[in-house]
Amino acid sequence: MQIIRRDFLCLAASTAILPNVARADTGPINMLHLGAVGLSTIVLHLAHGEGFFARRGVNVQLVPVTGTAIPELTDANPVGHIGAPAAILKAARGSQLRILASLDSGQLFNQLVVHPSIKKPDDLKGKRLGARVKGAALWIHTVLALEKLGLDPSKDNIDILPIGDPAKVMQALEAGEIEGAVLSRAQSSQLTDRGYSVLIDLAPHNVYGATDALVTTPKFMQDHPGAIEGIVFGLIEAAAFAQSATGNPAVRETIKRELKVTSDAAANEGVAELAKIIVRKPYPWPERLRNMQRVMKLADPKAAEVDVASLIDDRFVKKADQEGLIDRAYANR
Numbered sequence: 042m043q044i045i046r047r048d049f050l051c052l053a054a055s056t057a058i059l060p061n062v063a064r065a066d067t068g069p070i071n072m073l074h075l076g077a078v079g080l081s082t083i084v085l086h087l088a089h090g091e092g093f094f095a096r097r098g099v100n101v102q103l104v105p106v107t108g109t110a111i112p113e114l115t116d117a118n119p120v121g122h123i124g125a126p127a128a129i130l131k132a133a134r135g136s137q138l139r140i141l142a143s144l145d146s147g148q149l150f151n152q153l154v155v156h157p158s159i160k161k162p163d164d165l166k167g168k169r170l171g172a173r174v175k176g177a178a179l180w181i182h183t184v185l186a187l188e189k190l191g192l193d194p195s196k197d198n199i200d201i202l203p204i205g206d207p208a209k210v211m212q213a214l215e216a217g218e219i220e221g222a223v224l225s226r227a228q229s230s231q232l233t234d235r236g237y238s239v240l241i242d243l244a245p246h247n248v249y250g251a252t253d254a255l256v257t258t259p260k261f262m263q264d265h266p267g268a269i270e271g272i273v274f275g276l277i278e279a280a281a282f283a284q285s286a287t288g289n290p291a292v293r294e295t296i297k298r299e300l301k302v303t304s305d306a307a308a309n310e311g312v313a314e315l316a317k318i319i320v321r322k323p324y325p326w327p328e329r330l331r332n333m334q335r336v337m338k339l340a341d342p343k344a345a346e347v348d349v350a351s352l353i354d355d356r357f358v359k360k361a362d363q364e365g366l367i368d369r370a371y372a373n374r
Contacts, residue, residue, distance in 0.1 A: 069100045070268055073112040073121035075173070075206060080225060080315045081145040081253040085122045086295050087288070088279035097271035097278075109174040109203040114138055119261035120272065124178035125254040125325075126333055126344075132352055133343040139262060139354040140254045140330075142273055142323040144280055147252040149243040150314045152229040153186045154214065155221035157236050162190040165240070166197045168220040171210040174203045176340030178251035179210065182223045184336050185248055186241055195339075208301040227302050227311030234304065249329055262354070273357040274366060280319050281370035321371055322362055325353045 088094050094101040106112045111130055112123050128140055172179035183201050194201055204210045210222045262269050282288040296311040330349035338345035361367050
């Protein structure tokens with residue numbers, strides 16, 4: 042039976058008094074995050090805006106990373122919700138970090154949206170596509186889409202330009218600064234209503250690309266395990282809320298705000314896509330991280346040298362799993 046929003050929030054609040062749930066042991070925590078490169082970012086904004094972090098005793102302050110910069114964890118910004126490729130790129134350059142959780146499966150439901158003048162794959166040769174930054178999630182997804190079309194960015198003279206977050210990429214496409222981009226279905230739906238075309242829909246191809254990554258520094262994790270636990274548990278509860286009928290309106294409004302989508306129908310596409318990519322038990326995926334390295338080395342050969350297994354620390358997800366928090370959260374969707 043569907044529960045009303047008040048009952049769901051009371052249920053979530055009650056988890057704060059469960060045994061063995063650590064309380065945060067630090068003040069405000071700055072969490073770096075990208076624009077909605079992956080739809081799992083929507084879960085982050087729900088965890089913050091709907092109070093799931095607060096009920097876990099953590100005061101999370103979201104710090105957006107704009108432009109084409111790759112997030113860098115620091116003492117001032119010790120936690121991040123970023124793309125797993127960004128984490129690997131930083132590790133390849135010597136940064137000390139740990140991947141704690143991945144909320145999405147990495148399966149791609151994105152679409153390569155192109156200018157109306159482009160009718161077939163060969164029309165992309167010599168053209169410009171948009172991504173956030175070279176080697177990171179949107180760039181990887183663009184390379185994978187081109188592979189499915191039988192194209193090679195280098196051989197076919199296709200430039201994948203660093204533009205910024207997906208909202209800026211969509212704006213660049215509409216402004217004629219690029220001829221195509223791999224975008225979420227919500228953004229794609231809005232653009233096709235304006236005459237743009239979908240050259241390839243990745244959903245039927247069972248393609249796996251970049252997952253998200255909740256990351257922190259080893260020092261912060263050692264010094265403040267209660268805070269990290271609260272963040273991980275809050276994200277799990279927010280993910281369950283995002284897939285509930287009660288959470289549907291908040292998800293739709295968050296998608297519209299973060300992806301700069303104005304159409305309700307397009308936002309509903311995003312709601313449906315989010316339900317497909319969220320994983321119930323957000324253990325990081327070492328094999329999918331390694332699959333990403335195959336593509337990432339085209340942009341940065343050092344990325345292939347990173348031992349991704351050494352970056353993973355899933356103790357907090359394991360605790361939530363073993364103590365039944367995950368099953369309880371989803372039992373009350």
